[in-house]
Amino acid sequence: MSTRASDNFNEIMRFVRFITSCVGFDVYDPNFHFTAVTITVVTLISMYYIFTILTIAKEFHGNWMFMIQASAMSGSVVQACTKIYMGVSSVPTVSKLYVQLNQNYTHFEKEEDARYSMALLRSCHKLRRFLVLVGISYMVGALGMIIVAVLASILTGKLYLIMHFHLPGIDVNTEWGFWATQALHCVCIILGGLGLYTGDMIIIVYLMQSFVYADILQLKVDHLNVLSEKQDSTEKHYEASAQLVNIAKWHQTYTRFVDQCNDMFSVMVSVQVTTSAVCIVITVFSLLTSDWIGGYCYFCVLVPNMYLYCILGTMLENCSEKFMYEMYNISFYNLNPSQQRFVLFMLARSQQPGAILLLGVMPLSVSSALQVTKSIYSITMMMARFLQK
Secondary structure: OOOOHHHHHHHHHHHHHHHHHHOOOOOOOOOOOOOHHHHHHHHHHHHHHHHHHHHHHHHOOOOOHHHHHHOOOHHHHHHHHHHHHHHHHOHHHHHHHHHHHHHHHHHHOOOOOHHHHHHHHHHHHHHHHHHHHHHHHHHHHHHHHHHHHHHHHHHHOOOOOOOOOOOOOOOOOOHHHHHHHHHHHHHHHHHHHHHHHHHHHHHHHHHOOHHHHHHHHHHHHHHHHHHHOOOOOHHHHHHHHHHHHHHHHHHHHHHHHHHHHHHHHHHHHHHHHHHHHHHHHHHHHHHHHOOOOOHHHHHHHHHHHHHHHHHHHHHHHHHHHHHHHHHHOOOHHHOOHHHHHHHHHHHHHOOOOOOOEEOOOEEOOHHHHHHHHHHHHHHHHHHHHHHHO
């Protein structure tokens, strides 16, 4: 593995772009356009909606609970549609930010201070681990749903479908009809998991860069403090003032970066958190009222799916607070009056840390996820009491 931070980042991005290309949505390319793979994915999503509606219409008269059970996975499909729309509509911004991040790595790894390269390498290491962890959760969930349903069908002789929709004109009660439907379900689960992972990778790559901005600011402040102690000449004075302006520009760059991320991702994260919460309630209802054996694995996907963006939001909040604290770490009394006034201005600007908003009203954070979890628990308990009557 290369020791250059830019090489590490480009290696990660090659993997990310390979995965996004597999589902036909390489939105990092400024010349992105729909391909055959893209059309196939959109067609499968459309088929899911059509087949689910037809299946509900067929089964609803005999079993009203089936309508709720069949809606359990609709939240994930809504998430996929939202990620597709937000990704395609934000191609110019996504590709522009990608170039900007690449420039950050190539620029700061050339600094004489080795701590810059170490900070960039740490960021790459965190990003790689987070992407692998999320990828494993999707892989385990998708394969678990498939393997559990298939093994249960083979070992017990009872037919367990992975998903709820049926193919028109095919009787799932026959062995051939069941396995044909099961095969399509497997394709939908694999492509669905890969598609959701693709959408998550975009937001993970960008929000994890907040560590880069915060670490670079810390090093810039350290350098300013060294310069402020040696303002014994006009040249040193101008050098310290230039570094102070450099810090202010870096803070403005970070603020614009957070604002762009909020514009791109606020709708996406709001949809993911709310639909995951609704799907958790519906999945619990389905597990209590039916023999949907794949629902257990799906439930294990939904919980981390809801908390994923909230964890990223907390990381962003922490980095934004680090920006504010680093302003306080500036050696204020070693500066001259004009430089002190400049620092006071930056302190005032840093009092409102950047954050991604959930539903446009609350910051995206783990505390917000905990509030949603309390609501899920209350609704689930109420639903359990209802089913006992």
